[in-house]
Amino acid sequence: MRAVHTANAAPLHRFLLRLVDGRQEAAEDLFQETMLRAWRNLDELPPDGDAQRRWLFRVARNLAIDALRARQARPPEVGDLDPGRVPVAADVLECVLDRQLLDDALRRLSPEHRTVLVRLYYEDASVADVAASTGVPEGTVRSRSYYALRTVREFLERAGGRP
Template structure:
């Protein structure tokens, strides 16, 4: 199928790559969107993001996109599928996002009972984490020091402090029984 793009205000004076990209989008975007919508289990915003990423990849590699309707289509669908797989893997690697905190359920700032429960719970859980993790937790969350300040006080690199803080919080959650 030969692509003929009418000269209009959008393509007048545009580069051949821009004209080709406009034609690729016009011919393939609707079917790519439907394909990505199925891959994202009906999430329209995610499918739109993946379509945009696919078109961006095509724009960046316009010289690699073969000419002709079917070869273009195969290249774009392969790129879209790979981008969708990469996005799904990235979502699995990131922690789950949480919604806004319900301020109605938060304890009052001077709630003595809540403070007592927290102190008791932490006294029970802190001995269950390693010494290295406990030191980082105490420096950062009890004394309120930054990771750089905690690193200086503990005599370890700042990256190690951040890593230990991450794993210490995970271990603390496990010790409190909040993992499941």
């Protein structure tokens, strides 16, 4: 189990961080739950390293989707705001507004479409890697990427942001 953790901890944590909009505590909770599920299901965990990673990412993705659904069922709390996410730049206000627009656009996507965009563009994963970790064909990953980018672009254009 230690080898599974060592080999997958960093990429899995980055993946979860993107899925939960940078909320560190939520990503850590999901990471711990993912590793706990792996430990409880050692007999189901594939022996191959790549297959293990796909299994872990699939479990993590499903947990993140469940957490998102639960979070959407309750109103946001003031404590959910993370002041550490404000970027440092020459025009801080513009950067904050751009980031907020992009976050809003990503939140409007389905969890499946958001997962594909996060993996492809934030984590620099290949289409094959995303397909393997989500359990869908490569063509579906390409299609989801196309439609997700189109949706984000349309949202940003309507909101007055840069596409």
